[in-house]
Amino acid sequence: MELLILVPCSLFLIALIKFLYDYLWVPLSVQHMLNSQGIKGPPYRFIHGNNKEIIKMRKEAMSKPKALTHDMFPRLQPHTHSWIKEYGKNFVYWNGVRAELVISEAELVKEVMKNSENVFPKAKPSVYASNLLGNGLVMIEGEKWVKHRKLTNRVFHGESLKNMTPAVIASVETMLEKWKGKEGKEIEVYQEFRLLTSEVISRTIFGSSYLEGEKIFVMLNKLSIIMSRNLFNTKIPLISKLWKPADLLESERLANEIQDCVMKIVKKREDRVVNGEADSFGNDFLGLLVNAYHDLDDKNRLSMEDLVAECKTFYVAGQETVNGLLAWIVFLLSIHKDWQEKARREVIEVFGNQNPDSDGISKLKIITMIIYETLRLYGPTNGLPRRVAREVQSSY
Numbered sequence: 001m002e003l004l005i006l007v008p009c010s011l012f013l014i015a016l017i018k019f020l021y022d023y024l025w026v027p028l029s030v031q032h033m034l035n036s037q038g039i040k041g042p043p044y045r046f047i048h049g050n051n052k053e054i055i056k057m058r059k060e061a062m063s064k065p066k067a068l069t070h071d072m073f074p075r076l077q078p079h080t081h082s083w084i085k086e087y088g089k090n091f092v093y094w095n096g097v098r099a100e101l102v103i104s105e106a107e108l109v110k111e112v113m114k115n116s117e118n119v120f121p122k123a124k125p126s127v128y129a130s131n132l133l134g135n136g137l138v139m140i141e142g143e144k145w146v147k148h149r150k151l152t153n154r155v156f157h158g159e160s161l162k163n164m165t166p167a168v169i170a171s172v173e174t175m176l177e178k179w180k181g182k183e184g185k186e187i188e189v190y191q192e193f194r195l196l197t198s199e200v201i202s203r204t205i206f207g208s209s210y211l212e213g214e215k216i217f218v219m220l221n222k223l224s225i226i227m228s229r230n231l232f233n234t235k236i237p238l239i240s241k242l243w244k245p246a247d248l249l250e251s252e253r254l255a256n257e258i259q260d261c262v263m264k265i266v267k268k269r270e271d272r273v274v275n276g277e278a279d280s281f282g283n284d285f286l287g288l289l290v291n292a293y294h295d296l297d298d299k300n301r302l303s304m305e306d307l308v309a310e311c312k313t314f315y316v317a318g319q320e321t322v323n324g325l326l327a328w329i330v331f332l333l334s335i336h337k338d339w340q341e342k343a344r345r346e347v348i349e350v351f352g353n354q355n356p357d358s359d360g361i362s363k364l365k366i367i368t369m370i371i372y373e374t375l376r377l378y379g380p381t382n383g384l385p386r387r388v389a390r391e392v393q394s395s396y
């Protein structure tokens with residue numbers, strides 16, 4: 001009788017101590033250690049860290065009326081903006097129970113990204129990021145990264161990029177043709193560039209029209225939205241292990257459906273070879289991946305899961321980034337009409353009324369400056385998460 005009561009009581013006590021250790025003792029001691037090294041930040045709050053504050057600040061910032069200005073940082077990243085002002089260029093905040101050190105001092109960023117002693121590996125992705133990109137290049141490291149990178153390098157070679165120019169021109173022409181009918185009317189450029197970049201990726205990387213990859217793009221877009229709205233969701237201990245929220249279920253469903261779609265496209269390529277309609281799986285990126293999937297050498301062979309992950313990576317990494325960049329360029333040119341005029345003059349000087357070609361593109365100095373400045377102001381990737389693998393002293 002005594003034993004029956006004692007066992008659950010002591011189990012409960014151990015669980016409670018472990019809980020308080022993980023959710024109170026560890027964060028408070030990490031906070032104390034960082035503070036004593038001069039790294040400040042908003043104080044840790046029990047279980048949620050600073051997530052509730054971040055969500056509130058983002059909601060408030062987005063609800064303010066939009067002005068035609070490009071002072072967007074406080075609107076898009078209100079928490080980072082206000083904490084840099086309050087605590088300095090490098091500060092710590094709490095994503096739930098996890099301390100995140102934000103570094104925006106260039107020399108320190110360089111040191112971390114160089115990762116010369118493998119102290120700063122890639123951060124463990126959230127389950128949402130894994131569903132979006134799987135084990136694609138952006139997520140992997142070490143030998144697996146070397147293998148995938150060797151395989152995909154060919155796509156980034158100058159000659160391969162040059163060969164893509166006609167497909168890019170064809171897609172831009174289709175878009176501009178559509179715009180002709182809209183003279184004097186408003187055009188939602190972000191959506192237009194979404195279609196354009198999806199089409200260019202489909203044609204250049206997957207050798208198909210947008211229609212074939214459309215379903216995949218739509219699902220990847222949904223996955224990105226789900227991932228970004230869960231960036232600052234706190235995992236409640238125990239409950240998160242017992243219950244899957246609707247977003248998680250939906251992201252798993254989408255990931256499975258994307259896998260099925262890619263497998264169908266692969267099967268089509270295989271069937272064409274089997275039926276004698278083609279003598280290879282193709283020279284585009286997908287062909288390269290399907291070849292690797294059939295490689296007889298174990299060392300070089302790619303699993304179907306990895307093939308799907310690389311397809312998703314190229315769809316997402318190539319589309320979302322360029323989509324955002326193009327939209328920002330057009331936005332900035334619309335408020336800096338003098339640069340718009342300079343850009344127009346340069347393009348007419350180099351190409352006249354002809355379509356662009358890769359040699360001429362390399363002569364576009366002002367356009368290149370505009371692209372670089374837009375990337376500096378509104379880079380499509382606004383942060384690169386890295387882990388700290390062991391105790392380290394910064395040389396900076």
Ligand code: HEM
Binds near residue numbers: 149322384
């Ligand atoms: C404005 C355009 C782009 C920007 C700003 C951009 C930015 C980045 C950044 C910052 C990374 C590093 C991620 C990390 O280390 O955590 C990266 C990696 C990558 N990007 Fe892009 N990207 C752009 C366009 C593209 C395009 C067009 C493609 C392909 C079609 C692409 C494919 C990739 C791939 C495959 C990786 C992983 C590379 C590796 O780890 O070896 N990106 N990109």
